[in-house]
Amino acid sequence: MKKLLMATAATALFAGVASAEEVKIGVILGFTGPIESLTPHMAAGAELAMKEVSDSGLLLGGDTVTSVRADSTCVDSAAATAAAERLVTSDGVKAIMGADCSGVTGAILANVAVPNGIVMISPSATSPALSTAEDNGLFFRTAPSDARQGVVMSDILIEQGIKSVALTYTNNDYGKGLADAFQSAYEAAGGTITISAAHEDGKADYSAEVGALAAAGGERLVVAGYIDQGGAGIVRAALDTGAFDTFHFPDGMIGSALTDNFGSDIDGSTGQHPGTDSPGAAKYEAMVNGAFEATSPFSPESYDAAALIMLAMQAAGSTNSEDFKGKVMDVANAPGEQIFPGELAKALKILADGGDIDYVGATAVELIGPGESAGNYREIVIKDGKIETVKYH
Amino acid sequence: MDFLNALVAFSNYVLIPAVAYGSQLALGALGVTLIYGILRFSNFAHGDTMAFGTMVTILFTWWFQSMGINLGPLPTALLALPFGILGTMILVLITDRMVYRFYRKQKAAPVIFVMVSLGVMFILNGLVRFIIGPGDRRFADGERFIMTAREFKHMTGLKEGLALKTTQGITVVTAVLVVIALFWFLNRTRTGKSMRAFSDNEDLALLSGINPERVVVYTWMIVAALITIAGVLYGLDKSFKPFTYFQLLLPIFASAIVGGLGNPIGAIAGGFVIAFSEMTITYAWKKVLVYLMPESLEPSGLVQLLSTDYKFAVSFVILIIVLLFRPTGLFKGKSV
Numbered sequence: 001m002k003k004l005l006m007a008t009a010a011t012a013l014f015a016g017v018a019s020a021e022e023v024k025i026g027v028i029l030g031f032t033g034p035i036e037s038l039t040p041h042m043a044a045g046a047e048l049a050m051k052e053v054s055d056s057g058l059l060l061g062g063d064t065v066t067s068v069r070a071d072s073t074c075v076d077s078a079a080a081t082a083a084a085e086r087l088v089t090s091d092g093v094k095a096i097m098g099a100d101c102s103g104v105t106g107a108i109l110a111n112v113a114v115p116n117g118i119v120m121i122s123p124s125a126t127s128p129a130l131s132t133a134e135d136n137g138l139f140f141r142t143a144p145s146d147a148r149q150g151v152v153m154s155d156i157l158i159e160q161g162i163k164s165v166a167l168t169y170t171n172n173d174y175g176k177g178l179a180d181a182f183q184s185a186y187e188a189a190g191g192t193i194t195i196s197a198a199h200e201d202g203k204a205d206y207s208a209e210v211g212a213l214a215a216a217g218g219e220r221l222v223v224a225g226y227i228d229q230g231g232a233g234i235v236r237a238a239l240d241t242g243a244f245d246t247f248h249f250p251d252g253m254i255g256s257a258l259t260d261n262f263g264s265d266i267d268g269s270t271g272q273h274p275g276t277d278s279p280g281a282a283k284y285e286a287m288v289n290g291a292f293e294a295t296s297p298f299s300p301e302s303y304d305a306a307a308l309i310m311l312a313m314q315a316a317g318s319t320n321s322e323d324f325k326g327k328v329m330d331v332a333n334a335p336g337e338q339i340f341p342g343e344l345a346k347a348l349k350i351l352a353d354g355g356d357i358d359y360v361g362a363t364a365v366e367l368i369g370p371g372e373s374a375g376n377y378r379e380i381v382i383k384d385g386k387i388e389t390v391k392y393h
Numbered sequence: 394m395d396f397l398n399a400l401v402a403f404s405n406y407v408l409i410p411a412v413a414y415g416s417q418l419a420l421g422a423l424g425v426t427l428i429y430g431i432l433r434f435s436n437f438a439h440g441d442t443m444a445f446g447t448m449v450t451i452l453f454t455w456w457f458q459s460m461g462i463n464l465g466p467l468p469t470a471l472l473a474l475p476f477g478i479l480g481t482m483i484l485v486l487i488t489d490r491m492v493y494r495f496y497r498k499q500k501a502a503p504v505i506f507v508m509v510s511l512g513v514m515f516i517l518n519g520l521v522r523f524i525i526g527p528g529d530r531r532f533a534d535g536e537r538f539i540m541t542a543r544e545f546k547h548m549t550g551l552k553e554g555l556a557l558k559t560t561q562g563i564t565v566v567t568a569v570l571v572v573i574a575l576f577w578f579l580n581r582t583r584t585g586k587s588m589r590a591f592s593d594n595e596d597l598a599l600l601s602g603i604n605p606e607r608v609v610v611y612t613w614m615i616v617a618a619l620i621t622i623a624g625v626l627y628g629l630d631k632s633f634k635p636f637t638y639f640q641l642l643l644p645i646f647a648s649a650i651v652g653g654l655g656n657p658i659g660a661i662a663g664g665f666v667i668a669f670s671e672m673t674i675t676y677a678w679k680k681v682l683v684y685l686m687p688e689s690l691e692p693s694g695l696v697q698l699l700s701t702d703y704k705f706a707v708s709f710v711i712l713i714i715v716l717l718f719r720p721t722g723l724f725k726g727k728s729v
Contacts, residue, residue, distance in 0.1 A: 195695065200702065202529075204631035208675050208701040211406040215677035215695055233632075241405055242542020242554035 021063045023319050025050060025309060026087035028098035030074030034201055034226040035100060037257045041296035042123060043069060046097045046306035049344065053310045056345035058352065065310060072099040077107035084112040094319045095309045096120040097302065102127030103173040109139050119321040121309055123301035127177040131370050137325050142301040142365055143274055144375025150181025152272055152377045152393045153250060154189050164192040166218035168234055170225040171198040178224045178250055194218045201229040206237040214243035222248045227257045239265050251297055254380065264385035273297045275378030276364040277392045284341040284362035300362030307344055307361060308332055314351045332367045334358045399684035401553040411672040413561040413630055416568035419664030420623035422648035423657055424616040430592040430655035431612045434506030439620065439645060441517035444638035445484055446621030447628045448525045450477030451532045466536040474625055481617040488513055489613055521635045530633040533560060560630040571622055572661060584611055647708040651715045653726025662723060667708055675701045
């Protein structure tokens with residue numbers, strides 16, 4: 001009798017837990033590797049959204065959301081695939097927020113997300129090649145394709161009257177994709193690229209590479225690399241030898257490490273990274289309130305990626321990827337009530353009542369084509385050793 | 394004016410970096426050559442011993458920095474260097490006691506020694522990564538430049554700048570001092586003479602009462618000092634990363650072999666031959682040639698013989714050419 005009572009009590013307890021489920025979402029980013037200085041702020045952004053939803057108690061009748069972190073390494077596809085496989089098979093995540101770098105994102109998509117039918121939203125993979133990757137409707141990104149960044153970059157340089165540049169890129173999917181996109185846009189706009197040379201990450205010395213870039217010449221050096229890797233080495237060697245004084249930096253190079261390393265030595269350099277002047281960005285910054293760097297590249301995108309996953313779950317009334325993958329575009333785009341950071345509770349309620357939302361979020365999310373952001377960019381300039389915003393594109 | 398500009402551009406991108414790099418290689422190659430000449434094997438653990446010494450120096454540098462000790466315009470690492478050398482000496486003497494001595498007693502063939510040093514290399518490889526991690530470390534502080542490119546342009550009014558980094562200056566000065574001290578030691582002191590005697594003819598040296606174990610200990614200590622200095626100079630000038638140090642093994646061996654294994658002068662010459670070949674073959678000559686040539690002959694391409702990715706290939710090719718046509722090296726060393 002006693003045993004039976006206990007068994008019943010235990011069953012009742014389990015039933016109670018089951019009705020308010022714990023939903024796990026994988027956060028797979030390169031916590032080690034070439035962009036390790038950016039990823040803590042990205043993961044914190046995604047987890048901020050998860051906490052907001054958990055605290056509201058409104059997701060699918062009171063589900064809580066927890067994050068499971070994994071290391072994509074940014075560069076090692078095999079390690080990233082193994083980490084993602086672990087998330088799906090042993091941790092049982094319902095969706096993946098990530099990955100970060102384009103190469104590993106493609107590998108995880110093809111080897112883990114598609115075979116297991118798991119929705120994946122990347123905050124920062126920008127390679128144009130991912131637009132056409134086979135994804136069964138499971139892959140989205142809150143970062144724009146570099147095909148767009150190449151055009152914006154070319155516009156910024158042409159606008160400043162710079163007609164000839166030297167270009168160096170990190171030798172991987174991201175660097176090559178961006179360099180090609182930029183080259184075709186810039187040359188179409190009448191600019192000249194004196195040299196387009198790849199550099200390998202992780203070398204001790206880049207003076208030979210800079211020697212070749214300097215020989216080709218150009219008004220400015222475009223460095224499509226990583227700030228924690230070869231990109232920084234190239235800039236250091238170019239400054240040391242006096243080959244170039246000013247640079248142009250795409251998103252992988254912009255971060256606090258850039259100004260920490262070089263300070264006012266690179267005054268007058270320009271750059272751009274995904275960003276927006278929509279009220280969402282300011283709201284996000286206010287919400288973070290200094291807990292981490294809210295303006296760090298891809299941190300707001302990460303918040304948005306996590307938010308979209310959870311809102312799509314709510315709209316579909318299910319945490320099953322096959323059910324909610326079709327809802328991601330719906331909640332991200334018009335029509336519906338505009339949703340900004342900090343308003344996820346409101347959005348969950350509207351969706352629960354059968355209403356429609358248009359998620360704007362921290363980065364003015366607008367998903368186009370195969371599920372990628374249309375792309376807003378912040379143009380920056382380095383002044384007195386600080387990154388300053390010029391305007392938004 | 395154009396000629397001066399060409400000369401300055403050449404110095405800035407080729408001459409100065411190559412002299413600094415060559416000095417670092419020469420110090421490393423001297424270590425290889427001493428071990429080959431006296432202990433009679435090729436030490437594959439060389440690059441990783443270098444990484445170990447640099448690591449100890451970096452740890453001491455951090456400690457000094459945290460206590461606020463520094464050398465003003467000079468890098469603090471110079472102050473930490475003696476401690477790094479001491480640490481490396483202890484390490485190599487321990488490995489010699491624990492590993493190499495056993496095989497020496499067995500009178501093992503040189504090829505066995507090479508394999509043993511390969512094992513030591515893997516252990517050190519792991520040890521260094523375990524202590525300081527596999528990442529990139531910069532530990533240079535103090536003044537970065539003796540003369541910046543911008544200052545030079547202002548001073549001379551030339552179009553090309555000439556930068557001279559403090560670390561490049563330190564490298565060359567230190568290398569010269571170390572080489573002078575080494576040659577003085579080998580040629581003038583009793584211990585140095587006994588080392589050379591031991592290298593020339595082991596049996597004869599033993600007959601004349603030279604204690605072989607003493608020679609071995611001195612050799613290891615000198616080698617430890619040489620490669621720690623080489624490693625720290627390289628790390629100051631570029632950056633410290635265990636994997637790069639492991640890769641340095643190739644150009645260092647190439648330098649020692651090109652110069653003639655077992656011949657100290659050859660090691661120095663070899664270091665500069667390798668450094669200059671790597672630099673000149675991968676340099677894009679367009680800038681220099683544009684200044685020198687009449688307008689009609691100016692090159693439109695980059696005039697770069699090999700892409701910089703093939704830097705290591707240059708060492709390999711030189712190594713093969715030397716081994717094919719002059720196996721004893723440029724200066725007469727032992728044939729491999």
